[in-house]
Structure formats: C-alpha cells, structure tokens
Amino acid sequence: MTTDIDVLGERAARALHEVSPADVEARLSDLHRTRRRRARGRTTAVALVAVMAGVAAWGRGADRPAEQVATDTVPASVRAALGEDATVVDVARSPSGDRDVVAALRGELPSVVAVVPVGRSTATVVWSAPTPGESDARRLSWATAVAWAPDESRLAIVLATRTAGDGTGSAVRLTLVTVGPDGSGRELVGPVGRCACDGTTPDLVWPSPDEVEVRIPDGSDEGTVRRSVR
Amino acid sequence: MRQVVLDVAPDVATPARRAAATHERERFADFYRAELPGLVSLARGLCGAAAAEDVAQEAMLAAYRRWAEVEDAQSPHAWVRRTCANLAISSFRRRLVELKALARISPRAPVVPLDEESEEFWAAVRSLPRRQAQCAALRYVYGMSGADIAGTLAISEGSVKAHLARARATLAQRLGVEGS
Numbered sequence: 177m178t179t180d181i182d183v184l185g186e187r188a189a190r191a192l193h194e195v196s197p198a199d200v201e202a203r204l205s206d207l208h209r210t211r212r213r214r215a216r217g218r219t220t221a222v223a224l225v226a227v228m229a230g231v232a233a234w235g236r237g238a239d240r241p242a243e244q245v246a247t248d249t250v251p252a253s254v255r256a257a258l259g260e261d262a263t264v265v266d267v268a269r270s271p272s273g274d275r276d277v278v279a280a281l282r283g284e285l286p287s288v289v290a291v292v293p294v295g296r297s298t299a300t301v302v303w304s305a306p307t308p309g310e311s312d313a314r315r316l317s318w319a320t321a322v323a324w325a326p327d328e329s330r331l332a333i334v335l336a337t338r339t340a341g342d343g344t345g346s347a348v349r350l351t352l353v354t355v356g357p358d359g360s361g362r363e364l365v366g367p368v369g370r371c372a373c374d375g376t377t378p379d380l381v382w383p384s385p386d387e388v389e390v391r392i393p394d395g396s397d398e399g400t401v402r403r404s405v406r
Numbered sequence: 407m408r409q410v411v412l413d414v415a416p417d418v419a420t421p422a423r424r425a426a427a428t429h430e431r432e433r434f435a436d437f438y439r440a441e442l443p444g445l446v447s448l449a450r451g452l453c454g455a456a457a458a459e460d461v462a463q464e465a466m467l468a469a470y471r472r473w474a475e476v477e478d479a480q481s482p483h484a485w486v487r488r489t490c491a492n493l494a495i496s497s498f499r500r501r502l503v504e505l506k507a508l509a510r511i512s513p514r515a516p517v518v519p520l521d522e523e524s525e526e527f528w529a530a531v532r533s534l535p536r537r538q539a540q541c542a543a544l545r546y547v548y549g550m551s552g553a554d555i556a557g558t559l560a561i562s563e564g565s566v567k568a569h570l571a572r573a574r575a576t577l578a579q580r581l582g583v584e585g586s
Contacts, residue, residue, distance in 0.1 A: 192547065
C-alpha cells in the first residue's frame with residue numbers, strides 16, 4: 177500500500193534525479209585523474225618515509241632500510257633496469273599491466289623515458305633528452321610526466337623546459353609529445369602551457385583514444401589542458 | 407629522434423590480453439555512465455549536496471580499484487550502491503571525502519537547490535538512524551523492493567521491513583503526513 181510519505185518520498189527522489197550531474201564524461205575523466213594522483217601521492221608518502229627511515233638508520237648505523245621501503249613503490253624491475261642511481265620522476269603501468277613506462281633522471285645522463293616489462297630488468301629507452309653538448313645548456317628539457325594510450329599503441333610525454341620566464345614566475349615551458357612504445361613515430365603535439373613547477377609536477381592522463389589531459393599544477397596556466405592526439 | 411636501446415624488450419603483452427584490458431575498461435566506463443547519476447542522488451539524499459558528488463565518486467573509485475572482483479560479484483550495482491550508502495552515512499568517512507574535495511583539481515558546477523518540500527524530506531531522512539536512512543533512501547531513490555534493499559545492504563529482508571516501517575512512521579510524524 178502506498179502511503180502519503182511514500183508519495184512524498186518518490187517526489188523528493190524525482191527532484192534529486194533532476195539535479196544529478198549531466199557531465200558524466202567529465203566525472204569519468206576526473207576519476208582516472210584522481211586515481212593516478214593518489215598513486216603518485218602514495219609514492220611520495222613512501223619516499224618521505226624512506227628518507228625519514230634513512231636518516232634514522234644513518235643515526236643508528238643500520239643497513240640502508242630506506243632503500244627497502246622505496247623499492248616497494250617504484251617497481252623492482254624499473255630499479256633493476258635503470259640502475260639504483262636513477263631518480264624516477266614518473267611511472268605509469270600499461271592498461272594491460274604488462275609494462276611500465278618510466279621517466280627518470282640517471283646520474284650524468286640526460287633525462288630518459290623507458291619502457292620496462294613488468295618483472296624484467298630490461299629497458300627500452302623510447303625518448304632521451306639532448307645532452308648539454310647537443311643543446312643550449314640553459315634550455316635543457318626533461319620528461320616530467322608519462323601516460324599510456326588506452327590501447328597501449330602510444331605513449332604521451334610532457335616535456336619541461338626551463339626558460340627565462342614570462343614575468344609571472346612561470347619559468348618552465350611544458351610541451352606534449354607522443355611516441356610509440358618501441359620509440360618509433362615520435363610526434364610533437366605542441367605546447368600545453370607554462371608553470372612554476374615549484375615542488376610540484378604536471379599530471380598527465382590519456383582517458384580516451386583521441387584526447388590527452390594535462391593538469392598544470394601552478395603558475396600562469398594553472399588548470400587542466402586538453403589536447404587532441406588523433 | 408634519438409633512441410638508445412639498452413636492451414630489446416620483448417613484447418610480452420599479447421594482443422589478446424590488451425584487448426581484454428581494453429574491454430574491461432570499457433565495461434567499467436559503461437557501468438560508470440549508467441550508475442553515477444543514481445549514486446549522486448543516493449549520496450545527496452543521505453549526506454546533502456556539498457559532498458554528494460565526491461561521495462559518489464569515492465564509491466566509484468573503490469569499485470574501479472577492484473573492478474575485476476566487483477564485476478564478478480553477483481551484482482556490481484548493489485556493491486557500489488552499498489559502498490556509497492555506507493560512505494554517505496559515516497560522518498568520519500564523509501569528512502575525509504569533504505577534505506579531499508577541498509583539494510580536488512577540477513571545479514564542480516554550482517549546486518542546484520531542490521524545491522523546499524524535497525529538501526525538507528531529505529533533511530528528515532538524514533536525521534533518521536543510520537540503517538533506517540539507508541533503507542529509506544534506497545527505497546525512494548531507486549524504487550527498490552524490500553528484497554532488493556536487503557540484497558544491496560547485505561541484511562535480512564525482515565530487518566529491512568522493520569527499518570522501513572520505523573522510518574516511514576518517523577518521517578510521517580516529522581513531516582506531518584500519513585505514514586502507514
């Protein structure tokens with residue numbers, strides 16, 4: 177039996193449905209971006225724990241516990257492939273879960289982007305920054321964010337280049353490129369904006385086959401930029 | 407381009423596995439599109455407009471993180487609705503969601519207010535005990551039967567009947583209408 181309170185409840189529910197969000201696609205993109213950002217946050221948190229543990233261990237003279245913690249988040253295969261001295265800037269696992277793409281800085285070598293099969297200690301470098309001898313040393317680029325295409329046919333890379341600045345403190349210019357997972361077919365998509373990137377890094381997701389999203393964390397172009405890639 | 411090959415990486419991802427992963431993502435996207443509007447309504451009914459979208463999104467994130475498991479469950483819809491209802495009703499977890507919402511990256515559209523009568527109804531639902539509020543919200547937002555609510559909240563049908571009866575009586579008294 178339907179009561180007055182049921183009638184009122186059904187009417188109130190219809191009112192709720194009428195004001196539900198219309199832009200579900202945007203929320204779906206948000207979901208992918210949030211998941212990626214949190215994964216990155218966890219890595220940062222564990223890295224901080226690692227640093228603190230390392231300092232504590234140094235005080236006690238213990239054996240390198242920091243490294244043991246850090247390798248929990250940066251895949252072991254990435255460490256093995258790129259070397260223990262590599263500083264991992266960003267890492268993204270392929271949608272099938274078989275490969276990682278990693279942006280890293282390695283000692284004296286320029287910034288590289290490499291594809292590392294999960295569980296293997298081999299790496300294919302698919303992008304490498306010019307060395308200081310090949311380029312103006314004041315305008316060196318480095319890879320700051322990486323992402324896989326949904327079908328894994330391409331990789332997106334955000335390159336950062338330090339410049340003289342634009343008068344707003346946004347001295348880093350960001351450029352989007354794509355490349356095949358074997359290093360072939362490199363394409364310049366174009367500039368995506370500028371940032372200060374002061375203690376933060378851009379965020380990159382490839383949520384649909386034909387569109388890439390870059391979140392610029394600060395500076396004059398702060399916000400989300402979308403670029404067509406097909 | 408400059409390319410330095412440290413070692414030739416075998417292509418371990420077979421086309422079949424890639425296709426399976428792509429299909430899995432597409433199935434989640436279809437699920438998301440179908441389910442999100444209802445989840446936002448459910449969350450808004452249970453915890454108000456300010457955190458509703460974020461509570462619904464948190465529930466979807468939980469489903470996405472364990473999609474293989476959720477998809478294999480008897481009803482993925484029931485799983486995510488239960489998660490959303492629990493998240494919306496827990497003040498501690500809702501507070502966490504609100505804090506995360508403050509740090510979110512893309513702006514939300516302004517909240518569209520409900521009419522006064524509907525707002526009053528949902529405010530009354532939010533003042534009910536936890537289980538009564540969940541049962542009432544599922545009943546009205548999704549038009550669920552007692553059996554469906556029991557399946558969604560993983561409680562007995564008898565409990566649902568009792569919770570709904572008490573909820574109706576309290577709501578009727580507070581809102582001054584016929585409840586039984």
